[in-house]
Amino acid sequence: MSHHDERTFVMVKPDGVQRGLIGDIVSRFEQRGLKLVGAKLMQIDEELAHDHYGEHKDKPFFDGLVEFITSGPVFAMVWEGADATRQVRGMMGETDPADSAPGTIRGDFGLDLGHNVIHGSDHEDEGANEREIDLFFDEDELVDYDLSNAVWVY
Ligand code: RTP
Ligand code: MG
Numbered sequence: 001m002s003h004h005d006e007r008t009f010v011m012v013k014p015d016g017v018q019r020g021l022i023g024d025i026v027s028r029f030e031q032r033g034l035k036l037v038g039a040k041l042m043q044i045d046e047e048l049a050h051d052h053y054g055e056h057k058d059k060p061f062f063d064g065l066v067e068f069i070t071s072g073p074v075f076a077m078v079w080e081g082a083d084a085t086r087q088v089r090g091m092m093g094e095t096d097p098a099d100s101a102p103g104t105i106r107g108d109f110g111l112d113l114g115h116n117v118i119h120g121s122d123h124e125d126e127g128a129n130e131r132e133i134d135l136f137f138d139e140d141e142l143v144d145y146d147l148s149n150a151v152w153v154y
Contacts, residue, residue: 021117
């Protein structure tokens with residue numbers, strides 16, 4: 001895996017799962033040309049929520065954020081591709097869906113800052129992608145495969 005094949009952690013949050021947005025969101029990353037290397041539907045517990053959002057532990061919105069992210073299943077994914085972390089963040093839009101451009105995931109599907117459909121590793125936080133992948137996935141849940149000589153692509 002070269003630096004052209006950076007991996008990033010992405011998840012559809014409980015609101016996105018409940019609203020049936022997993023398929024559309026996966027489809028956008030596929031169509032962009034990113035490669036899916038891991039995915040699972042899972043329930044985040046309190047401990048994982050605290051680890052994942054630790055950077056926000058002193059913020060006034062932290063308790064509500066933990067309550068929301070543990071409130072129902074999330075769809076966790078690892079996507080691989082050139083500059084994947086930054087590209088995914090661009091496709092997500094801004095933190096507040098109300099500030100997100102149409103065409104972005106939050107701009108198309110969200111209105112509420114606290115329930116903004118999707119998480120992606122922060123590209124401005126060095127190593128956040130690798131940390132979050134390690135936090136959510138075991139090594140044997142990630143699949144290493146090569147599309148450059150794929151047989152079933154026409
Ligand atoms: P995320 O980590 O969930 O992908 O979102 P993000 O990087 O765009 O935003 P971040 O600053 O990391 O904030 C994490 C989540 O906390 C909620 N939030 N609420 N009430 C508030 O002022 C406030 N600020 C942030 C958002 O739901 C955000 O996604
Ligand atoms: Mg963040």
